[in-house]
Amino acid sequence: MGQFSVGQSVRRVEDQRFLTGHGRYIDDIDLPHQLYAYVLRSPHAHARLRGIDGAAAAAAPGVAAVVTGADLAAEGLGGITFTEGLTNRDGSPIVAPPRPVLAVGKVRHVGDGVALVVAETLAQARDAAELIAVDYDPLPAVTEAAAALAPGAPRIWDEAPGNLCLDWEKGDARAVEAAFRKADHVCRLSLVNNRVIVASLEPRGALGAYDPGTGRYTLYTSSQGSHQVRNSLADKVLKVPRERVRVVTPDVGGGFGMKLFLYPEHALVAWAARRLGRPVKWTPDRSDAFMSDTQGRDHRTTAELALDKNGRFLGLRVSTLGNLGGYLSEFGPMIPTVAGSGMLAGLYVTPAIHVAVKGVFTNTVPTDAYRGAGRPEAAYVVERMADVAARELGLSPAEIRRRNFIPPDAMPFTTALGETYDSGDFARNLDDAMRLANWDGMPARRAAAKARGRRRGIGMSAYIEACGGELEDMAELRFEPNGAVTLLIGTQSSGQGHATAYAQIVADGLGLPLDKVRLVQGDTDQIPYGNGTGGSRSLPVGGNAVGGALRKIVDKGRRIAAIQMEASEADIEFADGVFTVAGTDRRMTIAEVAAAAYDPERQAAGMEFGLAERSVYLPKGTTYPNGCHVAEVEVDIDTGVVTLVAHTVVDDFGRVVNPLLLAGQVHGGIAQGVGQALFESCVYDPETGQLLSGSFVDYRVPRAADLPSFAFATNEVPCLTNPMGIKGAGEAGAIGAPPAVINAIVDALAEFGVTHLDMPATPERVWRAIRDAARARPAGKDA
Numbered sequence: 089m090g091q092f093s094v095g096q097s098v099r100r101v102e103d104q105r106f107l108t109g110h111g112r113y114i115d116d117i118d119l120p121h122q123l124y125a126y127v128l129r130s131p132h133a134h135a136r137l138r139g140i141d142g143a144a145a146a147a148a149p150g151v152a153a154v155v156t157g158a159d160l161a162a163e164g165l166g167g168i169t170f171t172e173g174l175t176n177r178d179g180s181p182i183v184a185p186p187r188p189v190l191a192v193g194k195v196r197h198v199g200d201g202v203a204l205v206v207a208e209t210l211a212q213a214r215d216a217a218e219l220i221a222v223d224y225d226p227l228p229a230v231t232e233a234a235a236a237l238a239p240g241a242p243r244i245w246d247e248a249p250g251n252l253c254l255d256w257e258k259g260d261a262r263a264v265e266a267a268f269r270k271a272d273h274v275c276r277l278s279l280v281n282n283r284v285i286v287a288s289l290e291p292r293g294a295l296g297a298y299d300p301g302t303g304r305y306t307l308y309t310s311s312q313g314s315h316q317v318r319n320s321l322a323d324k325v326l327k328v329p330r331e332r333v334r335v336v337t338p339d340v341g342g343g344f345g346m347k348l349f350l351y352p353e354h355a356l357v358a359w360a361a362r363r364l365g366r367p368v369k370w371t372p373d374r375s376d377a378f379m380s381d382t383q384g385r386d387h388r389t390t391a392e393l394a395l396d397k398n399g400r401f402l403g404l405r406v407s408t409l410g411n412l413g414g415y416l417s418e419f420g421p422m423i424p425t426v427a428g429s430g431m432l433a434g435l436y437v438t439p440a441i442h443v444a445v446k447g448v449f450t451n452t453v454p455t456d457a458y459r460g461a462g463r464p465e466a467a468y469v470v471e472r473m474a475d476v477a478a479r480e481l482g483l484s485p486a487e488i489r490r491r492n493f494i495p496p497d498a499m500p501f502t503t504a505l506g507e508t509y510d511s512g513d514f515a516r517n518l519d520d521a522m523r524l525a526n527w528d529g530m531p532a533r534r535a536a537a538k539a540r541g542r543r544r545g546i547g548m549s550a551y552i553e554a555c556g557g558e559l560e561d562m563a564e565l566r567f568e569p570n571g572a573v574t575l576l577i578g579t580q581s582s583g584q585g586h587a588t589a590y591a592q593i594v595a596d597g598l599g600l601p602l603d604k605v606r607l608v609q610g611d612t613d614q615i616p617y618g619n620g621t622g623g624s625r626s627l628p629v630g631g632n633a634v635g636g637a638l639r640k641i642v643d644k645g646r647r648i649a650a651i652q653m654e655a656s657e658a659d660i661e662f663a664d665g666v667f668t669v670a671g672t673d674r675r676m677t678i679a680e681v682a683a684a685a686y687d688p689e690r691q692a693a694g695m696e697f698g699l700a701e702r703s704v705y706l707p708k709g710t711t712y713p714n715g716c717h718v719a720e721v722e723v724d725i726d727t728g729v730v731t732l733v734a735h736t737v738v739d740d741f742g743r744v745v746n747p748l749l750l751a752g753q754v755h756g757g758i759a760q761g762v763g764q765a766l767f768e769s770c771v772y773d774p775e776t777g778q779l780l781s782g783s784f785v786d787y788r789v790p791r792a793a794d795l796p797s798f799a800f801a802t803n804e805v806p807c808l809t810n811p812m813g814i815k816g817a818g819e820a821g822a823i824g825a826p827p828a829v830i831n832a833i834v835d836a837l838a839e840f841g842v843t844h845l846d847m848p849a850t851p852e853r854v855w856r857a858i859r860d861a862a863r864a865r866p867a868g869k870d871a
Contacts, residue, residue, distance in 0.1 A: 114310045130222075151216045183254070205217045275393045279469065291376070309354055337609070402440065513803060517715050521548070521715075600679075632811055728855030735796060766829065767848050833845055
């Protein structure tokens with residue numbers, strides 16, 4: 089094993105560039121003679137647009153154009169549409185109205201774009217936007233999914249009576265009914281998976297350009313995949329052939345699912361660049377981001393679990409309301425349905441499961457994928473239910489999970505919801521996590537905390553997720569004559585360390601130094617095909633595509649080496665970057681072979697010039713990373729302040745490419761999961777639809793002081809559905825952390841009679857839960 093081989097903790101090769109200020113993000117890109125765009129956004133959550141008068145703004149200094157939705161509609165621009173086929177339980181199509189690039193006729197959430205101003209400077213565009221007179225006819229607003237379904241609620245779309253977008257189901261309802269009829273015990277729980285704002289370090293941004301000579305558009309933007317944005321922009325909005333649109337993604341400062349999609353601003357700057365004959369740049373501020381980036385989660389769920397007398401799961405019934413917002417984002421309806429609901433089986437042998445989902449329009453920002461995209465929501469339901477069942481039956485959290493885990497010898501195992509798990513040792517993860525967290529020492533720590541006037545709690549969650557499957561990806565390896573290698577691939581790093589992980593795979597496969605490998609991502613002109621990064625797919629899919637290209641490169645190199653060393657191809661061996669003739673001392677390095685490939689005089693007739701290969705990898709199945717989180721908290725019962733004092737994780741990600749990068753991914757996911765559990769909540773005024781958490785003054789993200797040092801270990805159970813044995817890892821921390829933290833808080837407050845607490849567990853919410861439980865406690869039942 090070499091210094092930079094797969095499995096080694098190699099430091100990120102891209103960090104020198106980032107830490108010295110040489111990263112190139114979207115706002116670092118400027119084009120000659122560019123103009124600046126500003127989007128005027130609606131202050132109303134719901135209103136008719138009676139008229140927009142932009143004459144004064146158009147006459148303001150420096151203004152090049154004032155554009156409305158009516159202008160764009162007159163030019164035939166299309167809208168942003170839901171991308172996938174999805175049907176209701178009765179087989180009918182869901183309600184999926186297109187989202188206009190700028191509002192037409194009506195605004196449907198605070199922040200809905202109503203006009204675009206383009207000027208010589210951003211300040212001039214902002215100033216001019218204040219001169220636009222918009223005649224709004226305010227309408228009643230509704231922000232909660234249940235309220236939107238209630239009789240008499242304001243109708244957001246004429247096409248959606250009762251604001252119902254979809255009514256979907258999965259599983260066997262009859263089998264579940266039968267399981268409940270024979271159950272010895274039934275647990276019930278209603279819970280909230282709170283809406284979150286993505287708050288990526290780098291806002292989105294977009295810069296459009298148009299070349300009238302070629303008729304081609306170029307869009308620079310911060311995205312999670314240039315091809316997805318290109319395809320939607322060309323097909324849906326601009327309505328031009330894809331080859332007339334180039335999308336370039338430079339360095340990306342965080343995405344978390346939110347940057348996967350086409351947004352109105354992408355289309356606006358591209359269209360305006362063509363209309364005005366100059367590049368147009370849009371740079372959002374945080375207020376823009378909070379009102380226009382897709383938001384995450386926002387589910388209301390009721391779950392029922394049937395158990396036999398021994399605490400074994402018999403059936404699970406789940407009903408969820410998913411808040412989809414005022415418009416459908418490109419993948420929004422998939423999140424509460426097919427993206428996450430299949431994981432409601434968790435890691436358990438539950439013979440019968442049924443899930444029903446209603447997706448609802450409300451006067452809020454559209455929701456879509458956020459780190460985990462439906463799988464965290466499912467894990468939260470399952471792992472809270474497991475703890476509720478354990479308490480009601482008098483079992484420990486570990487024991488009820490052990491009794492119901494799918495055993496390793498049952499793999500491959502197909503759940504009641506149709507997911508086929510290929511591998512995993514769930515009990516081992518749990519045992520290792522408990523040992524690493526010193527679970528058995530908790531009574532002493534609990535007593536010590538109580539002596540200080542605090543309450544200490546410990547909680548676990550055993551999670552599994554489906555990721556890293558479905559769509560294919562392509563990798564291309566190109567040797568330069570000097571022996572360096574360029575890897576072109578259609579995934580997109582947004583901070584994960586792709587330049588390091590992919591370089592390790594290439595260096596390991598070809599026996600090269602790490603600095604001989606260069607990664608190219610994010611340019612649809614350079615990379616002919618790609619499906620971007622989302623669903624923890626980059627290494628399980630992209631890594632295996634690279635592996636296929638490596639094998640092709642070695643095979644072609646073997647043919648070239650055989651010609652150069654005048655030997656039979658069958659006698660050529662390759663190891664550690666060197667081709668040798670078996671049984672002799674004749675040898676050529678792969679760099680020497682590459683040089684020969686670029687020398688026409690050294691090539692055999694019919695041999696392709698150069699050394700380059702492409703490979704497409706189509707996953708034959710999904711990967712199922714899994715693990716166990718253990719959270720330990722202390723609660724100040726006088727103030728309700730929760731302190732996370734320890735967090736332990738044992739994960740199974742299959743074969744690990746770089747343990748250091750992996751730990752960083754897990755740490756980041758835990759931080760986001762803890763943020764949702766303890767601090768983060770996107771809040772709308774239920775009457776006006778105003779976004780009350782519209783800045784970091786009102787929206788609390790976790791800080792360094794809020795998080796302990798994490799204990800992290802892995803169990804490598806190779807994945808059986810891809811050649812490298814890799815399971816996805818990027819979302820796992822955000823999946824396992826929230827239920828573990830809430831389970832720990834409920835454990836800390838159990839003596840007060842608290843049985844459930846919705847996220848986020850803010851001090852005020854915890855303080856009220858303690859007092860409400862105390863008031864409900866019968867006399868003589870003091871803690």
